[in-house]
Amino acid sequence: MHGSGSQVSAVLLGMSPLLVSLVIFVLTYAVIVTEKINRSIVALIGAGVMVLSGVLTQAEAFSGVDFNTIGLLTGMMIIVAITQKCGVFQYVAIWSAKKVEAKPWPLLVMLSVVTALFSAFLDNVTTVLLIVPVALLITDALKLSPYPYLFSIIFAANIGGTATLIGDPPNIMIGSAANLTFNDFLFNLAPIVAVIFALTLIPLYLKWGKSMHATEDDRAQIMAFNEHEAITDWRLLKQSLTVIVLVILGFVLAHPLKLEPATIAMFGAAVLLLLRALGKDGETQSHETHKTFAEVEWITIFFFIGLFIVVSGIEKAGALTWLANQIIQVTGGDHAATAMVILWVSAVLSAVVDNIPFVATMIPVIQNMGSVFGPEQLNTLWWSLALGACLGGNGTLVGASANLVVAGFAERAGHPIRFLPFMLMAFPLMVMSIAVSTVYLYLRYLMP
Amino acid sequence: MTIAALTLSPAQCISSDTSLLEVAQIMLSKHINHLPVCAGGGYLGIVDIGDILSGIIPTAAHGPHGLAHLKFAGDLHNLLISHVRAFATQKVAEVVNREAPPLDADCPLLEAMLMLSRYDMPLAVVDAQRQVTGMLSSRVLLGYLLQQAEK
Numbered sequence: 001m002h003g004s005g006s007q008v009s010a011v012l013l014g015m016s017p018l019l020v021s022l023v024i025f026v027l028t029y030a031v032i033v034t035e036k037i038n039r040s041i042v043a044l045i046g047a048g049v050m051v052l053s054g055v056l057t058q059a060e061a062f063s064g065v066d067f068n069t070i071g072l073l074t075g076m077m078i079i080v081a082i083t084q085k086c087g088v089f090q091y092v093a094i095w096s097a098k099k100v101e102a103k104p105w106p107l108l109v110m111l112s113v114v115t116a117l118f119s120a121f122l123d124n125v126t127t128v129l130l131i132v133p134v135a136l137l138i139t140d141a142l143k144l145s146p147y148p149y150l151f152s153i154i155f156a157a158n159i160g161g162t163a164t165l166i167g168d169p170p171n172i173m174i175g176s177a178a179n180l181t182f183n184d185f186l187f188n189l190a191p192i193v194a195v196i197f198a199l200t201l202i203p204l205y206l207k208w209g210k211s212m213h214a215t216e217d218d219r220a221q222i223m224a225f226n227e228h229e230a231i232t233d234w235r236l237l238k239q240s241l242t243v244i245v246l247v248i249l250g251f252v253l254a255h256p257l258k259l260e261p262a263t264i265a266m267f268g269a270a271v272l273l274l275l276r277a278l279g280k281d282g283e284t285q286s287h288e289t290h291k292t293f294a295e296v297e298w299i300t301i302f303f304f305i306g307l308f309i310v311v312s313g314i315e316k317a318g319a320l321t322w323l324a325n326q327i328i329q330v331t332g333g334d335h336a337a338t339a340m341v342i343l344w345v346s347a348v349l350s351a352v353v354d355n356i357p358f359v360a361t362m363i364p365v366i367q368n369m370g371s372v373f374g375p376e377q378l379n380t381l382w383w384s385l386a387l388g389a390c391l392g393g394n395g396t397l398v399g400a401s402a403n404l405v406v407a408g409f410a411e412r413a414g415h416p417i418r419f420l421p422f423m424l425m426a427f428p429l430m431v432m433s434i435a436v437s438t439v440y441l442y443l444r445y446l447m448p
Numbered sequence: 449m450t451i452a453a454l455t456l457s458p459a460q461c462i463s464s465d466t467s468l469l470e471v472a473q474i475m476l477s478k479h480i481n482h483l484p485v486c487a488g489g490g491y492l493g494i495v496d497i498g499d500i501l502s503g504i505i506p507t508a509a510h511g512p513h514g515l516a517h518l519k520f521a522g523d524l525h526n527l528l529i530s531h532v533r534a535f536a537t538q539k540v541a542e543v544v545n546r547e548a549p550p551l552d553a554d555c556p557l558l559e560a561m562l563m564l565s566r567y568d569m570p571l572a573v574v575d576a577q578r579q580v581t582g583m584l585s586s587r588v589l590l591g592y593l594l595q596q597a598e599k
Contacts, residue, residue, distance in 0.1 A: 094520060133515045137508035141527045221524055229520035413507040 021055045021317040028310050033353055040299040043306025043357075050313035064312025065305050068176040068262045069169075073304070074296055075265025076166055079247065080126050081295035082272050083240035087230040089118065089130035094227040097138055102222035104144055104212030109201060111135055112152045116160030116197055120167045120190075121248065124157040124402040125297075132409045141221045146415050148208035150406050151422070155200055155394055155429065157402045162390035163193040165251065165261065169300070170359040170389040175261065177363045178382045182251035182261065188383055192440040196391070196433045203429060239275040243268050307360045315364045324368035335377050336446040338369070339384045340438060346388025347434045351395025351427065359389050380445040387437040395430040397422045450554045454592050456573055456582025461486040462495075464544065468535035472500050482570050482583065485544045490578035493546040496569055503543060504531045550574040551584060561589060 028046030032039050050056050056064070096114050100106035111131065119127040131153055139146040161168035165175040165185040175185060231237055250257070250264035273292065277285040314320055331337035342362070349358050366381050373381070393400030397407055397419045407417045462471060464487040471483060481497040502510070506527065509515045518524075550572045551560055563571055570585035 090515070090520070129513045133508040133513065137506050137515065137518075137521065140506050140508065141521075141524055143530065218526060221522070221526055224522045226520050226522070232517070409513075412511050 016317075017055050018317040018319060020053050021050065021313040022319055024049050024053065024055070025310055025314045025319070028306075029357055032357060038299065039354070040302040040306065043303045043310060045306075047306040047309035047313075050309055055313045055317060056309065060312065060316065061309045064315075065308040066173065066176050068260050069173050069308075070301060070304060071260075071262025072166065072172050072176070072265045073169065074301060075262065075267075075269040076123065077296045078269035078292060079240070079243060079265070079272055080122050081292050082236070082276060083244065084126065084130060085233065086236040086240055087232045088237055088240065089127075090134050090230040091227045092118075093131055093134040094225050094230055097134075097222055098225065098227065102138070102142060102214065102219040104142065104214050105205065105209040107138065107142075108149055108152055108204070108209065108212070111138075111149060112156040112197075112201065115153045115156035116163075119157040119160030120163045120193075121244075122167075124161045124168060124400065125405050127160075128153055128157050128402045128406050128409075132406055136409065136413050138222055140413075142214040142218045144212060144214060146410065146413060147417070148204065148212070150410050150415075150417065151425065152201075152204055154400075154403050154406050155204075155426075156197065158390060158393045158400055159193055159197045159200065159433070162387060163190040166265075168390045169304075170355050171386050172261075173304075173356075173359050173363060174382050174386050177367065178379070180379070180382060181255045182248075183255065184379075185386075188379075189386060192387070192437060195440075196436050199436060200429055200433065203432075207425070236276070239272060243272045243275070246271075303356070304360075307357055311360045311364060314361075320361070320364040321368045324365045327365070328369060328372055333372055335373055335380070336442065338373075339380050339441055339446060342366070342381055343384040343388040343437060343441065344434060346385055347392035347395070347430065350389045350392025351399045351430060355389040355393055355400070359385065362389075380441065383445070384437075384441060387441075388434065391430060391433045391437065394433065395423070395427045397426075399430075449557050451551060451557060451560050451573065451584055451589075452553055453557075454584065454588055456584055457570070457588065459484050459572060459580050459583040461491070461572075461580040462540065463487070464492055464539065464541040466540045468500060468503060468538045468540055468543065471495055471540050472535060475500070484550075484572040484580045484583065485540055486580065487541070491550045491572055491574050491580055492541075493544040494548040494569060494572060495540050495544050499543040499545065500535075503535065503538065504528055506531075545569075548572075550578070550580070553581060557589070557593075560584060564589060 024046055028042055031037060031042045047061060051058055051061050093111065093114055096110040097107055100110050111134075115127055115131050118131070132150065135149045135153060136146050139149055158168075162171070163185070165171055165180070165182040167185075171185060171189075174180065175182075247264055247268035250259065250268070251261060254261060254264060273289060276288060276292075280288070311320075327338060327341060331341055346355075346358065346362070349355075362385055366378065366385060369381065370378055393403065397403050397417060403422075410417045460474075461484045462474065464485050466485075474483065475481065475497055483495050485492045485495055506518070506521075506524070507514075509518055548567050548569060548571060549563060551563060551574070553573055553575055555563075555573075560571075564584070564586045570583045572580045573582050573584050575581050
């Protein structure tokens with residue numbers, strides 16, 4: 001019975017499902033790009049119209065949603081929402097600044113390393129929200145311009161997030177759709193991410209690092225910081241770190257344990273919520289749990305749900321199979337050429353538009369290429385997509401949410417980051433990172 | 449009944465291009481926490497002593513997602529002093545609260561009470577030409593009402 005709904009509506013419309021789904025898809029994406037209406041609302045409207053127009057039944061729409069991605073994102077958001085309250089991230093940032101005696105260039109490197117590491121395991125936006133205030137305080141005290149630090153934090157967040165399954169939403173989506181594990185991402189992407197990170201620091205040193213200077217007096221202020229005072233709740237710190245370590249261990253062992261990442265993240269989140277609730281009365285438990293759930297980025301979650309449905313609409317109508325065939329025709333079915341097209345197109349598009357809808361669309365396209373390429377060859381295409389979509393976000397100020405969050409902080413601090421000056425420095429660096437990725441992909445996976 | 453029945457505090461409207469250093473010195477010398485700010489011959493807003501202090505606090509602790517506390521940073525003496533010195537070049541227009549509405553000289557008491565409670569600071573009273581004629585505080589209003597209640 002459920003299956004007949006789409007046919008009835010399609011007949012009523014009197015149009016081909018392919019045309020209807022493509023119009024809905026293009027309109028949805030066009031409105032998302034204008035940023036006039038909240039992206040989650042647009043995606044949900046697009047999803048609703050896909051069902052109402054008869055392209056999908058409700059059952060098909062629900063089955064199009066990748067709940068592994070949704071569960072993993074939500075679980076990690078809950079864990080981070082609880083953990084950040086204990087001040088551990090500020091502790092690490094201050095500790096690292098003191099380790100390099102608050103010397104300006106080593107400080108920039110250290111804060112970038114810390115950002116990249118956090119970003120590999122946390123959402124990029126959360127990472128910059130935690131690190132940027134500390135960076136602003138330190139640069140203020142050292143009487144240094146915060147701009148180079150904020151620039152490098154943006155780059156570090158986007159580069160670090162590329163390294164793991166959980167570092168950036170596109171990777172979560174790719175991992176879930178392609179059945180790639182945490183370890184797969186770590187072994188295949190982390191090495192090149194480390195190289196790209198190191199190479200990115202060289203131009204930053206030449207542009208800013210050489211001329212940075214802070215007086216002994218000002219550095220002494222930073223050395224007087226007491227990082228232990230940054231920890232606001234030691235009990236919560238122990239609970240959070242224990243759960244995070246176990247969750248990461250769970251990701252590493254997910255394959256032998258036959259567990260999906262969403263199960264691990266959601267169970268970790270539930271355990272942390274339980275630990276927080278123990279020993280508290282019912283009212284306090286409800287209040288704290290309510291507050292934690294309110295910190296989950298529901299806009300992102302519903303954006304994903306809407307997008308999955310919109311994309312499954314055009315997928316069902318056959319548009320993505322057609323697109324996959326077109327790409328293969330253009331590249332002549334050559335594996336290396338296909339990987340390069342995916343890498344570079346992903347990077348350039350992700351620099352100017354949100355990489356999440358792009359990746360949501362590309363996933364079924366690459367899956368459709370399974371008829372031409374073997375599983376190993378398909379994996380290379382997944383790595384191309386991940387590298388292009390994640391690193392591409394560094395190209396412009398609007399390339400990633402983390403960039404805009406940092407820009408907001410910079411504006412409030414009286415050091416606004418302008419679109420064009422940022423792009424003039426950032427775009428060539430992003431192109432460099434994609435060029436390095438090209439060499440890496442070729443040498444590791446494509447060389448005959 | 450309107451606020452015309454109340455005895456307003458005298459107010460000196462300062463120009464929007466007055467430096468923050470001068471504003472701070474006026475507040476300290478006159479033992480006041482608020483000053484009306486004027487521009488183009490009319491009322492612009494109110495500057496609060498808290499706005500001046502906010503300018504000394506590092507921006508890292510301002511706004512949403514700013515640092516929740518600064519206990520770990522000690523007193524940051526050099527930084528605070530450098531921020532105070534910067535007051536000499538900063539204009540009051542940069543920190544003035546433009547949301548605080550002026551009250552008309554014939555504003556009803558109830559409306560004045562609502563505005564004082566909503567903005568939680570003394571408000572400027574202006575004449576028909578938007579010239580500031582005085583400041584009305586919750587203290588003056590409450591004192592008047594208590595007097596009326598005792599009659």
